[in-house]
Amino acid sequence: MTTYDDRASLTDLTTTAERVRRSVEGVIEGKPEVVRLSLTVLLAEGHLLIEDVPGVGKTMLAKTLARSIDCSVRRIQFTPDLLPSDITGVSIFDQQRRDFEFKPGAIFAQIVIGDEINRASPKTQSALLESMEERQVTVDGNTYELPSPFMVVATQNPVEMEGTYPLPEAQRDRFMARVSIGYPSPEAELQMLDIHGAVNPLDDLQPVAHAHDIVKLIDAVRAVHVADPVRRYAVDIVAATRHHADLRLGASPRATLHLLRAAKASAALSGREYVLPDDLQALAVPILAHRLLPTAQAQLNRRTAEQVVLDILQRTPVPAAAPPAGPLYGQQQPGIRQL
DSSP states (O other): OOOOSSHHHHHHHHHHHHHHHHHHHTTSTTOHHHHHHHHHHHHTTOOEEEEOOTTSSHHHHHHHHHHTEESOEEEEEOOTTOOHHHHHEEEEEETTTTEEEEEEOTTOSSEEEEETGGGSOHHHHGGGHHHHHHSEEEETTEEEEOOSSOEEEEEEOSSOOTTOOOOOHHHHTTSSEEEOOOOOOHHHHHHHHHHHTTSOGGGGOOOOEEHHHHHHHHHHHHTOBOOHHHHHHHHHHHHHHTSOTTEEEOOOHHHHHHHHHHHHHHHHHTTOSBOOHHHHHHHHHHHHGGGOEEOHHHHHTTOOHHHHHHHHHHHSOOOOSOOOOOTTOSSOOOOOOOO
């Protein structure tokens, strides 16, 4: 397991993440929390679902994040006629070799941008399931490993539903987080006119980190310490969704794992080698809400999944004691506060 030799090593790694953050925020104005969540998902080895109305920068965010890192990038425009083999690849018979040769599909990249993912048929959408969970693709009985790091950034429009296919629960559960960009503030929109009005900012965007830098950051995130009370707190939050009166489907054990991984990435971005309950609380809504299905009565009462998660956070007891200092820490940790 990767451990930190000293505090400076973690500082060097977070400096790399800071360069990526500044690069993305140079294009996506006025949305620092969205940029931070996107970077958190990348470092936690997850996948991101960007869901919002047209024209707010969903695809721009995905392309900016991809271009800020010197990784291989593929974009898939999901359409009703897209086939699963267009994503995974296909085996073609080679007349000269008298054998089948595998032609990799668009999924064989480190950053895969799935634009308007809900416009493809469920059969095509299911082609992503194995790659998102196991980071591999199986075609004609042969398994092919995907490169590292690997991240799927998908966008969808929740308003225009004609000609679309809602994502099945199995696929929504594979996305670590869902983020909504929202409309910019008047000041940010005015700045956007100055920056985007004359040129496309993506044209001059240069990578500020390499693939091996991201791999090092991911290793650093894996080494972040999570105390037993904090682990129990994460389990209690997710378990509460399975028994809530307003939900007919709660979060899965995969959601617990995603919540913990994201919390470790958030702690590393904050320069900490340990997770606090605050990290779990800040990430609970984007990590859990898209996995939950409200009951019919809750929908009639206009009770959203986000409101249910916030209610669970208020009701779930927070650990009162900080984890003890250990060999990974340079100093005693602060106490864990109550909500």
